[in-house]
Amino acid sequence: MTEGATRASIADALAEVGDAGLLRELRCVRPLEGASVELDGRRCVSFASCDYLGLARHPRLGEAAARAAREHGTSSGSARLLSGHGDEVSSLEHELARHFGAPTALAYGAGYLANLSVVTTLAGRGDLVLSDRLVHASAVDACRLSGAEVDVVPHGDVDAFAARLDAARARHRRILVLVDGLYSMDGDVAPLAELLPHVERAGALLVVDDAHGLGVLGAHGRGAVEACGVDPACVVQVGNLGKALGSYGAFVLADATVRDLLVQTSRGFVFTCALPPPVIAAAREALRVVRDEPERLVRVRRNARVLREALAGCGVEIEDATLATPIVPVLVGDAEAALAVSRRLLEVGWFVPAVRPPTVAPGTSRLRLTLTADHDEEQVREVARAVADALA
Numbered sequence: 001m002t003e004g005a006t007r008a009s010i011a012d013a014l015a016e017v018g019d020a021g022l023l024r025e026l027r028c029v030r031p032l033e034g035a036s037v038e039l040d041g042r043r044c045v046s047f048a049s050c051d052y053l054g055l056a057r058h059p060r061l062g063e064a065a066a067r068a069a070r071e072h073g074t075s076s077g078s079a080r081l082l083s084g085h086g087d088e089v090s091s092l093e094h095e096l097a098r099h100f101g102a103p104t105a106l107a108y109g110a111g112y113l114a115n116l117s118v119v120t121t122l123a124g125r126g127d128l129v130l131s132d133r134l135v136h137a138s139a140v141d142a143c144r145l146s147g148a149e150v151d152v153v154p155h156g157d158v159d160a161f162a163a164r165l166d167a168a169r170a171r172h173r174r175i176l177v178l179v180d181g182l183y184s185m186d187g188d189v190a191p192l193a194e195l196l197p198h199v200e201r202a203g204a205l206l207v208v209d210d211a212h213g214l215g216v217l218g219a220h221g222r223g224a225v226e227a228c229g230v231d232p233a234c235v236v237q238v239g240n241l242g243k244a245l246g247s248y249g250a251f252v253l254a255d256a257t258v259r260d261l262l263v264q265t266s267r268g269f270v271f272t273c274a275l276p277p278p279v280i281a282a283a284r285e286a287l288r289v290v291r292d293e294p295e296r297l298v299r300v301r302r303n304a305r306v307l308r309e310a311l312a313g314c315g316v317e318i319e320d321a322t323l324a325t326p327i328v329p330v331l332v333g334d335a336e337a338a339l340a341v342s343r344r345l346l347e348v349g350w351f352v353p354a355v356r357p358p359t360v361a362p363g364t365s366r367l368r369l370t371l372t373a374d375h376d377e378e379q380v381r382e383v384a385r386a387v388a389d390a391l392a
């Protein structure tokens with residue numbers, strides 16, 4: 001094969017990532033007991049998983065998935081509008097809506113697809129999207145694809161959102177306000193209660209990607225809206241089945257009109273295969289386990305609190321030691337330095353990933369620790385000491 005200009009340019013693009021010191025590694029992880037894993041053949045305790053409630057290897061989910069595979073097969077075979085669906089997916093949607101106190105739910109193949117679908121369906125040319133600076137990459141891509149005017153607002157800045165909403169009110173047919181519920185790299189919660197009155201006054205719609213918060217935040221695990229005291233009927237939410245709910249895929253919680261429009265026109269729904277039966281069955285079982293085993297929520301919350309207290313006690317600077325969310329960033333700054341600290345931690349048995357650009361802004365590389373119900377308190381206290389030592 002001759003080395004043409006296109007191939008050469010592609011190779012250059014890869015070399016550029018390497019030259020910037022930002023090459024990432026695909027690593028092989030094998031789950032062991034509890035929060036322990038084998039990473040590239042080395043035994044360690046993982047603080048890298050978003051299986052917040054420890055459901056991914058729960059025997060009840062495994063059995064439900066296996067039974068569904070035997071009875072209904074391993075694939076949905078096609079898109080729902082094209083070839084119909086089993087009643088399991090409708091049951092899952094009803095159960096999700098009931099569980100999270102929302103008017104309706106619609107299942108998607110992934111959170112990425114759900115975000116693309118929601119934003120491009122609800123906003124287009126001539127519309128305005130006000131997007132928090134730290135929303136997930138899938139929401140950023142969705143904004144670009146939508147063709148709407150996009151205004152990126154400083155992170156969590158209610159006054160900045162309010163000023164833009166006031167200025168934009170009369171000029172646009174539709175205005176969407178995009179935030180994450182629980183921010184995936186910073187571990188903070190969007191100020192939904194403060195934001196919503198401004199959104200409603202402007203006749204806009206608040207879209208909350210709560211991939212990390214639904215299942216974990218709020219008294220009953222109903223997510224950032226519950227933690228903030230916001231009525232789920234007033235917002236559109238995107239939730240995830242592959243994090244706290246131990247399965248795969250995603251869902252949108254919205255009123256019936258939004259759901260109906262998504263079914264009719266959202267390309268990430270119309271043009272993709274439906275969720276496969278084992279995944280649906282695991283998600284449905286997860287909702288039952290969450291109700292039967294409320295102690296899982298208690299454990300992940302305790303771990304989140306203990307880690308922040310322990311890090312602060314070891315002199316490690318963290319953004320807000322009073323938060324109790326299961327995502328704890330420890331800022332390092334330089335990308336190489338963050339990677340070096342992460343490697344030092346792995347050498348002594350702790351899997352704590354370094355998060356670098358483009359996932360986070362240059363100069364804000366960090367360690368990102370995620371807590372689950374599978375960690376025990378001693379592990380959490382020990383990792384805090386290990387982080388402090390590795391940083392020193």
Ligand SMILES: Cc1ncc(COP(=O)(O)O)c(C=O)c1O
Nearest residue numbers: 110111112136184209211249250
């Ligand atoms: C905040 C947020 N939204 C959306 C997604 C995308 O979800 P999925 O992995 O199901 O595509 C992720 C990450 O996985 C995320 O962290």
